Every structure is written in structure tokens, then in C-alpha cells.
Amino acid sequence: MTTTPASAPAQDDDFLRLDQQICFSLNAAARAFGGLYRVVLKDLGLTYPQYLVMLVLWEHGGLPVKKVGEHLRLDSGTLSPLLKRLETAGLVRRERSARDERSVTVELTDEGAALRERALRVPRRIAAATGFELAEIEDLRSRLDRLTGTLDAAALEETPACE
Template structure:
């Protein structure tokens, strides 16, 4: 039995599968590239946010990374055990825990400088294509978030 190319129930017609496959492929490349830094991909994302923003409350860090505290806490615990970050209760709000880089965490930034170049090279895309893809994925994420919250933007 042949299936028409417009059969929307074919696996190759599922954008979610394409995104998932690309994500898994990215994770494999990141595993190799980050090995020398001693970081996993999720740990690398935490470090990126801290290198960019400095000290942050755990809640803000989780919002920025789109991770819940149950996922973020073990990541932070491992980064703290590795001597890259420090977690401390906020002096302003006892309920809040602040995360900051240690000197070792700050120093790791220089060694991580080659990671984006190596990842870009692995994609086979040029810089303009990478930027365009990133912009499209950001629009897709915003549209899906809006749809998930029932926002009017979801119908446009």
C-alpha cells in the first residue's frame, strides 16, 4: 500500500519528530565537545546563563532555562560539587537561593569559548542560516507557548 506524501500521519511529516531527532543529534555532538570541560549539556546551559547574567536566584535561573526546580536542583548540586558555582540563601529573602559562579566557574568561560564555533561547524550551516534557524525556532516556541496558554496569539 502506498501512502500519499500529504498523509499527515506519516512520521516524516511530523515536525515534532524532526525537532526531537535534531535535539538528540545536538546532544551527541555536545557530549563530545563538552567532555574536555567536564560538563553535560544541561550543566553547560546553566553556566551560559550565569556567565551572561552573573548571580541569579534559582527561580530566575529555572525560568530562563525553562527548567523546574526538581530538574535544576540536582544540576546545581553537581556544579557546586565540581567547584563551579555556589548556592546561598538570599540575605534579602530567606526563601530565595542565589546561585553565583566561583572563581573556577568564571575561569571555565575562557575554555568554553571554542564550544559555539565547534557546534556551528558540526551543523554544516553558515552563520546566516544558523541565525535564521534560531529566529524561526524562537518564533515556533513563542507560538507553541501561546497555544498552550490559550493566548489569542495562538490563533493568528
């Protein structure tokens, strides 16, 4: 593999190399996290997306499904099957709002609330597996949050306006 000195300008062809794609590096890291979470969450009987739903509910309590989706950046088509499986497992319950039939609230059951205690060790296991110090994890998360915001804004700028 040839390397370009930091001071030398990159060639256009270099930008098309797989190892130069930040999106690939982020995707590879996400897949590695997914594999680790699959192992760590097995004892809890949760998939990673289900774990994320539970994190939102443990943090915020009962919420309209729309709000859960906003927290997780998931649309209802992706979120509804997750909630259905969590409900079948007895961890959450969904209820239609009496005031607005279109709104469904999701709440933890007693079993779902109790699972939180067992889940407390998950973040420590994941953090340890990264090999990073806590400050490095916080810095990385902060940078990724900033990147996400910047990319969201760039996507909005690129979206053609409706005519």
C-alpha cells in the same frame, strides 16, 4: 516512499506519517545536538544541561535560582540537582538570601568563571558541525524562537480554565 506533489492536497492519513511530524524532526535534531555536545563538552567536564546553566551565569552573573530556571525553561525539580552537581564540582556556589529564606542565589566560583575561557571554542565547533553558514544558523534560531512563542501561546489557549 511515495511523495505528494506540492500542489496536491495532503491526505488525512499522510498527517499521521512519522516523516510528516515536525515534532519528530525537532526531537531528532535535538538528540543529534545532544550527542555532539556530549563529545564537545567532555573536555570541560560538563553535561549539556550544566553547560546551559553556566551560559546563563557567564552572561548574567549571579542570579536567584528561580531566574536561572526562567532563562532555561526548567523547573526547580530539574534545576536543583544540576546546581548541586555544579556546586560539588566547585564551579558554582548557592547561598540563601538573608532577606528572604525562600530565595537561593547561585553564583560562579573563580573556577567556574575561569571555565568560560575554555568554553569559548564550543559554539564555533558546534556551528561548524552543522554545516550551515552563520546567516542560516541565525535564521533557524529566529524561526525556532518564533515557533516556541507560537506554541507556548497555543498551549495556553488549550489549557482548560480552573472552575
